[in-house]
Amino acid sequence: MIYIFTHHPNIFKKENILYKIKKNILKDRGPSAVLESLTLGLNKAKIAYSLNSPLKKMETVHILSGVSALKWAIDLKRSGYIKELIAGPNLVVTPRDDNSILIDKNIDKILLPSEWTAKFYSSISPEISNKIFIWPAGVKCELTHKKKSESLKCLIYKKKY
Numbered sequence: 001m002i003y004i005f006t007h008h009p010n011i012f013k014k015e016n017i018l019y020k021i022k023k024n025i026l027k028d029r030g031p032s033a034v035l036e037s038l039t040l041g042l043n044k045a046k047i048a049y050s051l052n053s054p055l056k057k058m059e060t061v062h063i064l065s066g067v068s069a070l071k072w073a074i075d076l077k078r079s080g081y082i083k084e085l086i087a088g089p090n091l092v093v094t095p096r097d098d099n100s101i102l103i104d105k106n107i108d109k110i111l112l113p114s115e116w117t118a119k120f121y122s123s124i125s126p127e128i129s130n131k132i133f134i135w136p137a138g139v140k141c142e143l144t145h146k147k148k149s150e151s152l153k154c155l156i157y158k159k160k161y
Contacts, residue, residue: 002042002049003058006035008068031065031090038064059083065090067098070107077106089113089135095125102128111135 035051042049061082063070070091076082087102088111095102095110102110103125110131112118122129 001059002047003054003061004035004038004049004051004064005054005061005066005069005073006031006052006064007066008072009052009054010072014068034090035064038062057081060086062086063091064088067091067101070101074101074104074106084108086111089117095121095128100125107131109133 039049039051058076058081061073061076061084063073063086070087073082073085073087077085085107086109087107092098092102102121108131110121110128111133112121113134113136115134118132118134121132
């Protein structure tokens with residue numbers, strides 16, 4: 001079972017309150033699209049997961065977003081309650097942000113959305129290069145067509161020109 005966290009489990013943490021507000025107002029943006037992509041893939045692969053519900057001992061924990069959630073998970077890993085800790089891709093802009101949290105030796109894998117992001121992170125912090133894995137998250141791949149004769153059309157939107 002994989003335990004996925006999008007925010008700190010303490011409901012009174014500022015990050016948790018912001019997560020709830022954003023989830024209700026901005027439904028299909030950034031981190032929520034990544035979460036949707038992850039859960040869709042896990043469901044297809046028939047991999048059991050739990051979302052934002054901690055237990056006493058957790059085999060594999062994936063902190064999808066939220067620096068305070070990652071700090072919480074690092075503390076649990078140090079205490080022996082987590083066997084494998086996966087971080088990313090919605091955490092920090094650079095590996096040196098938030099007191100270099102991604103450099104922590106308790107993080108086993110770091111997920112990044114692209115090759116260039118992996119190169120960028122590795123250039124800033126070469127010590128984490130062997131932990132980096134690329135996962136192009138947040139991309140909806142499920143396309144359904146009503147007719148076989150329909151042609152597939154694609155629109156690419158470049159957000160920041």
